[in-house]
Amino acid sequence: MGEELQKVGKITHFFAKISVAVVELKAPISVGDKIAIKGPTTNLEQTLESMEIEHEKVTRAEAGQSIGLKVTGRVRESDTVYKIS
Numbered sequence: 001m002g003e004e005l006q007k008v009g010k011i012t013h014f015f016a017k018i019s020v021a022v023v024e025l026k027a028p029i030s031v032g033d034k035i036a037i038k039g040p041t042t043n044l045e046q047t048l049e050s051m052e053i054e055h056e057k058v059t060r061a062e063a064g065q066s067i068g069l070k071v072t073g074r075v076r077e078s079d080t081v082y083k084i085s
Contacts, residue, residue: 005036005082012066014075021071023081029067030060037071039079046072 008029013022021037029035031051037044051058051069061067 004085006085007080008035008083009081011037011039011075011077011079011081013077014071016074019071019073020068021075022066022068024066025061025063027083028060028062029083031058034084036082036084037075037079038082039076042073042075042079044071044073044075045084 006027008027009023009025011021012024014020015022029048029051031048033048035046035048048069051061051067053061053065053067055068058067
């Protein structure tokens, strides 16, 4: 059985110095979810360990919200974020 990718949002900003990406969500996401970030030159998979909304730590975020999340590698604006199930 292969892994399924569900599109949950896209990267709108990346802070390289602190490895934090801002993601505009189109679907809910929770801490502990496995995510993939893909783009023309990006292919990253990681477990979502922490995220923030306006500098407040949250464990779940809903569609329509923008979150900041720590990423394990370089990502780029317009990369797509997927939840792996």
